[in-house]
Amino acid sequence: MSTATLETSTIQRPRAVERLVAGQATSDGAGVKLTRVLTQPLQRRLDPFLMLDAFGSDNPGDYIAGFPDHPHRGFETVTYMIAGRMRHRDSAGHEGLLTNGGVQWMTAGRGVIHSELPEQEEGRMEGFQLWLNLAAQDKMIPAGYRDIPSDAIPGFTRDGVFAQVIAGESHGVAGAVQRARTEPLYLDLHFAPGARFEQPLDPALNAFVYVYRGGLRIGETAVPPQRMAILANTAGSDGVVLQAGGEPTRALLIAGRPLNEPIAQYGPFVMNTREQLMQAVEDYQNGSLAGAGL
Numbered sequence: 001m002s003t004a005t006l007e008t009s010t011i012q013r014p015r016a017v018e019r020l021v022a023g024q025a026t027s028d029g030a031g032v033k034l035t036r037v038l039t040q041p042l043q044r045r046l047d048p049f050l051m052l053d054a055f056g057s058d059n060p061g062d063y064i065a066g067f068p069d070h071p072h073r074g075f076e077t078v079t080y081m082i083a084g085r086m087r088h089r090d091s092a093g094h095e096g097l098l099t100n101g102g103v104q105w106m107t108a109g110r111g112v113i114h115s116e117l118p119e120q121e122e123g124r125m126e127g128f129q130l131w132l133n134l135a136a137q138d139k140m141i142p143a144g145y146r147d148i149p150s151d152a153i154p155g156f157t158r159d160g161v162f163a164q165v166i167a168g169e170s171h172g173v174a175g176a177v178q179r180a181r182t183e184p185l186y187l188d189l190h191f192a193p194g195a196r197f198e199q200p201l202d203p204a205l206n207a208f209v210y211v212y213r214g215g216l217r218i219g220e221t222a223v224p225p226q227r228m229a230i231l232a233n234t235a236g237s238d239g240v241v242l243q244a245g246g247e248p249t250r251a252l253l254i255a256g257r258p259l260n261e262p263i264a265q266y267g268p269f270v271m272n273t274r275e276q277l278m279q280a281v282e283d284y285q286n287g288s289l290a291g292a293g294l
Contacts, residue, residue: 011198011239015207017221018232023054029067029116033057037210037228038130040265045230046206047258048133048182050075050270052228054212056082056126063125066117071289072108073280074139074270076132078186079104079116080166084125090114091290094145101150103166105177109134111280111289112143128210128252135181135259136272143290148176160195161244164188168255170199185255191216191244199253200239207231207255209242214249216242223251231255 021042023035038052057063066086079086079098086098090106091113098104098116106114118125134141148166153176155164165175168185175186183205189197191214201207209218209229216223218240223229231240242251262272269280283289 011200011241013234013237014198014219014239014241015201015203015231015234015237016219017223017229019230020221020223021228021230023226023228028053029065029070031065032067033062035226038208042230043263043265046208047260047263048184048256049206049208049254050131050133050263050265051129052131052210052254053129054210054226055128056124056212058124060120060122063118064121067115068117069113069115070268071111071113071284072106072268073111073283073289074276075108075134077104077106077108078130078132078166079106079127080130080186080188081127084123084127085119086125086127087117087119088114088145088147090143090145092143092145096145096147098147099149101153101164103148103153103176105146105148107134107141107144109139109141109143111283113290130186130254131270132179132182132184132256133259133263133270136261138181139271139276146177152176158197160192161197162190163197164190181257182259183257185253187253189242189251189253191242191249191251193244193246193248195244195249197242198239199242201231201237201255202257203233203235203237204257205255206233206258207240207253209240209251209253211249211251213251214247215245216249216251217245218242
């Protein structure tokens with residue numbers, strides 16, 4: 001973890017909460033139980049983000065089968081592991097072990113087939129997977145993959161809040177990943193009871209907060225655990241202020257610049273047109289989506 005000298009930041013016109021969203025219980029892969037927090041109907045509102053899944057269980061039956069071989073095209077997946085061990089393998093020859101506090105950042109681009117399988121038979125598995133869209137001109141770039149262990153994720157402590165900067169920049173600390181087009185900000189924030197955190201945000205960015213421990217107040221709105229708060233895009237706003245209650249709290253703050261392009265999705269393929277989706281399915285069926293299989 002790296003640290004940096006922090007400058008005082010005072011938000012004068014903070015964003016309010018537009019609405020609270022409760023995730024939908026579902027399963028994916030080979031029956032992994034999870035909560036889909038950012039669902040398909042919210043993709044346009046939270047552009048460039050396509051999906052956020054939260055998973056967490058002490059019951060191996062909820063996760064042990066994992067996610068066997070499956071394809072992707074047209075976007076990036078960001079898997080953040082809070083607890084547990086997950087092995088990644090893909091058709092581009094990449095392999096990595098995702099462990100406590102680590103991040104797997106995969107660019108599907110023109111196509112990849114991969115698997116994500118637990119390397120544990122007991123204990124807790126907990127984390128998040130975020131889907132980040134690619135611009136039309138980037139959807140067919142070569143697939144890429146990066147493992148970021150916990151100790152390679154920059155972080156800092158400020159006024160009772162420890163912030164891990166997975167992507168973007170916060171208070172002078174550059175995150176592990178930068179993306180020029182979508183400018184994603186991805187913070188994992190650990191609040192001491194009663195702590196407060198301010199983050200400058202361009203009003204043009206779409207942003208949300210997901211509380212996964214404790215509870216926050218954002219302006220006049222209380223945000224309980226397992227709720228996503230969509231932040232209003234108020235003209236002239238300069239950031240967001242997060243206030244923890246009387247217990248330790250953990251939350252994700254995620255923001256990005258919208259692409260404002262058509263979104264066409266069919267399962268694991270996200271393109272701009274129906275014709276491109278049909279081509280993705282055909283490429284997968286004939287084995288040309290990602291070249292050789294696993």
